[in-house]
Amino acid sequence: MSRYYFHVENQESYTRDENGMEFDSLERARNEAxxxxxxxxxxxxRAGKTNVVFQIQVEDGNDKRVMTLVVTGAVAAQSRSASGQREVSSDRDEDSAD
Known part of the structure; x- marks a missing residue:
């Protein structure tokens, strides 16, 4: 069994895992991450964030990073126009209009 540590970093904070968890393979540690x-x-x-970006850095017991999971998620607002058709807007739509 090897111990793996899961550090989480986003735009606002960095949380270092001081305890870690034991797994019998790197694949199982990846599944946990x-x-x-x-x-x-x-x-x-669910907390209302519309653009979520963070990463989980997985280190082994020797403080060696063995993988990094980068996660991004966005919510697009949807509304109905006067004609009843759905209109979708997102940050990406606004960016492409420039």
């Missing part, structure tokens, strides 16, 4: 990423993304979107 993927599950954690899904939970963080869901939590942030």
């Amino acid at each position: 993927s599950d954690a990423a899904g939970e963080i993304l869901t939590s942030d979107l």
Whole structure:
């Protein structure tokens, strides 16, 4: 069994995992990081964030980074026009209009 540490960084903060978790393979550690990423993304979107960007840096017991998961998520606002058709807007739409 090897110990892996899962450090989380976003635009506002960096959280260092001081305890880590033990797994019998790097694949299992990657699965744990993927599950954690899904939970963080869901939590942030439910909290009303519309653009979520963060990463989970996985280190082994020797402080060597073995992988980094980069996660991005965005919510596009939808509204109905007077004709009843759906109109979708997002930051990407505004950027392409320049």
